[in-house]
Amino acid sequence: xxxxxxxxxxxxxxxSGARRAGMDTVPLLQAARISPLLLGDERxxxxxxxxxxxxxxxxxxxxxxxxxxxxxxxxRGTFAMMGLACLxxxxxxxxxxxAVRFYGLFPGGPEMAVTVGGEGGAGxxxxxxxxxxxxxxxxxxxxAAGTxxxxxxVSGLGATPATAEFSIRTDLRPYPEATxxxxxxxxxxxxxxxxxxxxxxxxRHARFAHPAPAHAHExxxxxxxxxxxxxxxxxxxxxxxxxxxxxxxxxxxxxxMLRRAPADLLSRREYGTTxxxxxxxxxxxxxxxxxxxxxxxxxxxxxxxxxxxATLRRRLQxxxxxxRRLKDAVRRDAAIxxxxxxxxxxxxxxxxxxxxxxxxxxxxxxxxxxxxxGAYRLRPRAAGGAAGAPPGQQS
Numbered sequence: 001x002x003x004x005x006x007x008x009x010x011x012x013x014x015x016s017g018a019r020r021a022g023m024d025t026v027p028l029l030q031a032a033r034i035s036p037l038l039l040g041d042e043r044x045x046x047x048x049x050x051x052x053x054x055x056x057x058x059x060x061x062x063x064x065x066x067x068x069x070x071x072x073x074x075x076r077g078t079f080a081m082m083g084l085a086c087l088x089x090x091x092x093x094x095x096x097x098x099a100v101r102f103y104g105l106f107p108g109g110p111e112m113a114v115t116v117g118g119e120g121g122a123g124x125x126x127x128x129x130x131x132x133x134x135x136x137x138x139x140x141x142x143x144a145a146g147t148x149x150x151x152x153x154v155s156g157l158g159a160t161p162a163t164a165e166f167s168i169r170t171d172l173r174p175y176p177e178a179t180x181x182x183x184x185x186x187x188x189x190x191x192x193x194x195x196x197x198x199x200x201x202x203x204r205h206a207r208f209a210h211p212a213p214a215h216a217h218e219x220x221x222x223x224x225x226x227x228x229x230x231x232x233x234x235x236x237x238x239x240x241x242x243x244x245x246x247x248x249x250x251x252x253x254x255x256x257m258l259r260r261a262p263a264d265l266l267s268r269r270e271y272g273t274t275x276x277x278x279x280x281x282x283x284x285x286x287x288x289x290x291x292x293x294x295x296x297x298x299x300x301x302x303x304x305x306x307x308x309x310a311t312l313r314r315r316l317q318x319x320x321x322x323x324r325r326l327k328d329a330v331r332r333d334a335a336i337x338x339x340x341x342x343x344x345x346x347x348x349x350x351x352x353x354x355x356x357x358x359x360x361x362x363x364x365x366x367x368x369x370x371x372x373x374g375a376y377r378l379r380p381r382a383a384g385g386a387a388g389a390p391p392g393q394q395s
Contacts, residue, residue, distance in 0.1 A: 005045040005333045008038055009215055011054065013180035017068020018058050028057045043370035047337050052263035069181040071170075072108025079261075083192075083254050086247065092197050093243030096166070099192075110185055111170040116162060116240050163204060164243055166190075167235035179210040182234050187222070190236060191265040195257065197245040202274055203238050207231035220320035221329075224274055275315040278305060279323065283330040287352065295330075295354045298323040332368045335361075339377045346373045 011034065015025045029036050032054035038044040059065055064073035082102045089095040096114050103109045166189055168182060186206065194200045203225040212229035219227040223236070249257075257265075279301055286295050296304075301323070302312040316322050331353045338344045344352075350361035365373050 004048050004329075005336050006048055006051040007215060007218065008041060008044040008046070009213075010180065011046060011051065012039055013069075014051075014054055014058055014067055016180075017064070017066075018062055021062065021068055023061055028054065028061060031057045041370060043368070045332075045336055045369065047340055049263060050340075052261075055262050066181055070108065070110070072106075074106070074109065078106070080254075080258050083258070084251070086196060087249060087251060087254060089247050091243065091247060092193060092245045093164075095196055095247055096193065096243070110168055112185075112189075113167050113169055115165045115167065116243070117165075162240035163237050164240040165235050165237045166193075167233050169233065179208070179213070182208065182210070186234065186236055188262070188265045190223070193242075195265070196247050196249055197242070198248045199242075199245065200274065200277065201238050201242050203236050206236040207234065209234045221276075224276060224319060226320065274319055275305070275312070276319045276321055276326065279312075279316065279326050280330060283327060284334075287330065287334055295327060328364075328368075331364070335365055335373065336369070336376070339373055342377060346377075349373070 011029075015028065018028060019025050026036050029039075032050050034046055034050050034054060038046065055067070058067050059076060062068040062073070063076060064070070065076055065079055066074045082099055085098050085102050086095040089098055093114070100112045100114060103112060166186075168185060186208075190201065190203065203223055205226045205228065206219070206223045207228040209231055210229065216227070216229065225236075282301050282304060283295055298312060299309045302309045305312065307315070312323065316326070334353060335349060338349050339346075346361075347358055350358050353361065355361040355364070362372055365371075365376070369376060
């Protein structure tokens, strides 16, 4: 399976709440088939499906959907009930308003808000009390189904393009590691919003109240936009027109999504609305193709997307990445996934990824992870056979 991989510092963050509660984290790691030895290697990465399993294990052990990282626990099942509350909404704006009000009912829960305004995002606000007359006067006159939320007519405020902003107003950082919780709330909010309407919502920017971490370079790829740290509040901005997009999911779809959660919400679904995603998917499909794999050159990908190579370079640069970086990341993630599964010979893996020589693959893998392919494959096995799930049990 070729998919994104997760850096080990996120694994340590997920475990920090359980560790602070005095729990033995080794069984949690083993249940997710993650070697405890990996936690000591700053450059180690794990597959996204195992990271999702770890999140579920920690939520089960702590009885807290916030992983023991928030001011107060969020009982398991809270997120599912919030999802049910959103399904009956006519559009995304109404669904977000309902989600904000839902979490506002719980003491210690995150105080969230959705604001709509000009380029800076200031203006009409939902902070748990509803948009009311301010929102209707600011950017609409009502939406479908007579909700009066005003999203059906979102088009902009004056001559300035309208910007919507989702923000967290409370401090979710009682402990240093809990910055991960604020980041996770932003990621899951964005993924859930996109899931509700069946379209990936491009973000204009994201910002966080905490200082830039050592791994700050990962955030632009994670959110697909410019990211700033040390801001007055944690927030993400997007085009306000998305608030008028209809909710297309039903209860059956929610049940299926929750069954796979948090994997679906932590991953970037390929809705094809950004050039980065389309390029990445083209590369992933090339690796999965029958016969000898060959990753296409940038000019070939540009032709498939019906743009010139120069346009492709410019659009990727605008999204904070490049063709070389995407190709490198796809190769890295495919290599780690294969080595974790433990069934493909290293020489065949190197050839499948397009390396002309084994030595070139070894150099690249050491650059990615700080170790060799052989050592990476053997190290998890030394910790109790956690390198790969048996055949038929891969996610």
